[in-house]
Amino acid sequence: MSDTLDLGALQSLLERVRGLKIACVGDLMLDRYVYGEVSRISPEAPIPVLRTSRTVAMPGGVGNVARNIAALGGVARLGAVIGDDAAGAELTALIAAEPHIEDVVARPAGASTIVKTRFVSGGQQLLRLDDEAAPTAIHDSDAFTDASVYLLSDYAKGVVSDALLASALNAAKKSGAPVVVDPKGRDFDRYGAVDVIKPNASELAGATGLPVGTDPEVETALAALLAATTAKAIIVTRAGKGMSLARRGEPVKHFPGRAREVFDVSGAGDTGLAAIGLALGAGASLEMAVEFAILASGVVVGKAGTAVITPAELIEAELSQHATAAVSKVTPIDELAVEVEGWRRQGLKVGFTNGCFDILHRGHVAYLAQARSWCDRLVVALNTDASVRRLKGEGRPVNDLDSRAVVIGGLASVDRVTSFNDPTPIALIERLRPDVLIKGSDYTREGVVGGDLVESWGGEVKLADFKDGYSTTRTIEKMTGSAQ
Numbered sequence: 001m002s003d004t005l006d007l008g009a010l011q012s013l014l015e016r017v018r019g020l021k022i023a024c025v026g027d028l029m030l031d032r033y034v035y036g037e038v039s040r041i042s043p044e045a046p047i048p049v050l051r052t053s054r055t056v057a058m059p060g061g062v063g064n065v066a067r068n069i070a071a072l073g074g075v076a077r078l079g080a081v082i083g084d085d086a087a088g089a090e091l092t093a094l095i096a097a098e099p100h101i102e103d104v105v106a107r108p109a110g111a112s113t114i115v116k117t118r119f120v121s122g123g124q125q126l127l128r129l130d131d132e133a134a135p136t137a138i139h140d141s142d143a144f145t146d147a148s149v150y151l152l153s154d155y156a157k158g159v160v161s162d163a164l165l166a167s168a169l170n171a172a173k174k175s176g177a178p179v180v181v182d183p184k185g186r187d188f189d190r191y192g193a194v195d196v197i198k199p200n201a202s203e204l205a206g207a208t209g210l211p212v213g214t215d216p217e218v219e220t221a222l223a224a225l226l227a228a229t230t231a232k233a234i235i236v237t238r239a240g241k242g243m244s245l246a247r248r249g250e251p252v253k254h255f256p257g258r259a260r261e262v263f264d265v266s267g268a269g270d271t272g273l274a275a276i277g278l279a280l281g282a283g284a285s286l287e288m289a290v291e292f293a294i295l296a297s298g299v300v301v302g303k304a305g306t307a308v309i310t311p312a313e314l315i316e317a318e319l320s321q322h323a324t325a326a327v328s329k330v331t332p333i334d335e336l337a338v339e340v341e342g343w344r345r346q347g348l349k350v351g352f353t354n355g356c357f358d359i360l361h362r363g364h365v366a367y368l369a370q371a372r373s374w375c376d377r378l379v380v381a382l383n384t385d386a387s388v389r390r391l392k393g394e395g396r397p398v399n400d401l402d403s404r405a406v407v408i409g410g411l412a413s414v415d416r417v418t419s420f421n422d423p424t425p426i427a428l429i430e431r432l433r434p435d436v437l438i439k440g441s442d443y444t445r446e447g448v449v450g451g452d453l454v455e456s457w458g459g460e461v462k463l464a465d466f467k468d469g470y471s472t473t474r475t476i477e478k479m480t481g482s483a484q
Helices: 007-017 062-071 086-096 162-175 201-208 215-228 268-281 286-300 311-328 333-345 362-373 385-392 401-409 426-432 451-456 472-480
Strands: 021-026 028-041 048-061 075-079 101-103 114-121 124-131 149-153 179-182 233-237 243-247 253-255 350-355 377-383 416-420 436-440 460-464
Touching: 007 268, 007 286, 007 311, 021 062, 021 268, 028 062, 028 086, 048 062, 048 086, 048 114, 062 075, 062 086, 062 101, 062 149, 062 268, 086 101, 149 162, 149 268, 162 179, 179 268, 201 215, 201 233, 215 233, 215 243, 233 268, 233 286, 243 286, 253 286, 268 286, 286 311, 311 401, 333 350, 333 377, 333 416, 333 426, 350 362, 350 426, 362 377, 362 460, 377 385, 377 401, 401 416, 416 426, 426 451, 436 451, 451 460
Parallel strands: 021 075, 021 149, 028 114, 075 101, 149 179, 350 377, 350 436, 377 416, 436 460
Antiparallel strands: 028 048, 114 124, 233 243, 243 253
């Protein structure tokens, strides 16, 4: 079953990443932001005049990956190349100010430090000035020593050479550390048998020559890229559409985006790479790593400049997401049918259960948790208010349909909530064609409505345990003082 990054899983993951040593090797640069105000056009040419107010500098490229590792509680071993120049001295001082970044940066004679200067006004970048010389390669890095994961950040500036890749793969073979590459260019096969390649959608399109606008197009492009490389898996970042994960011999899995607002996308890919590396180092699955990266990237794009995120910010974002997620799970049947078909195309097992779920109690929670353990996605169909009255009598439901749907949707075990007004959910079952039909153990297999239908297309019927002493009727009796 696929992993889900709920609040509890997030807190556990953040505990496990603390103190992990992650090798961050690649192209290092100085990111400089010049902020100011534009109030007029130059009389010399039709260009804005920027009146500067402040300048901020920070490590960029693989340096930003390292900063995010450190901010999230890990220890970054930073391997790169910079020059013995003013910009290099500034970078060295910035790195030294980060207590959880270990500096193993090479400073060979004749090398120059890359500087990217962005001019910003009113939250908008007006111009980027790149100052870079001929690339300088290295053949190995001390950063790989004692690291749990190797992250290679390739900005095509020369550090991630074929020789360095060979050294990384050789070291990984000895240590067992996974290797994750953020690539550049069109030839992804040069990265060899790494564990993960993480292109963005534009890079995926460039490497394959295929469109990547829709999920099916992305799936086709990912299949082509897997065929053209020896990488074990590919994670493509798709901006607001989230990320997609492809592994050999498995269907592609799509994960929706979670950005609340986008202020600045600078460095978002670095944050995603750092999150994936930390999650894998902590023993998380690729699915969990992707969800962690989506959460982290969604937070960082709401910040200005090449920014980092902290555990507290991730927990706050997850709490906010949890509050809105319950409402977003409530889905009309036509929309749900399309979504279920998409899940099925990804090879996910879809479960279905139904009921009134009027006053949520411990028995309901345990029942739904067990139901979710039998599938990858769980759909809960609620009786409408009129349907509940027909079944339970006047005075029921205690909570109306909207309230019941939001409460049920707030459970991590539930993926989608819909409703039905018919005496039975048979029409919904026919429409959604679930792989697993779940009812309580107070039913017999023969008494489960739709059981024969589900089994006819290869599905199965499961009877979940009910906890004794818990029922909505009993709860109401206690509240009204009529319990015996």
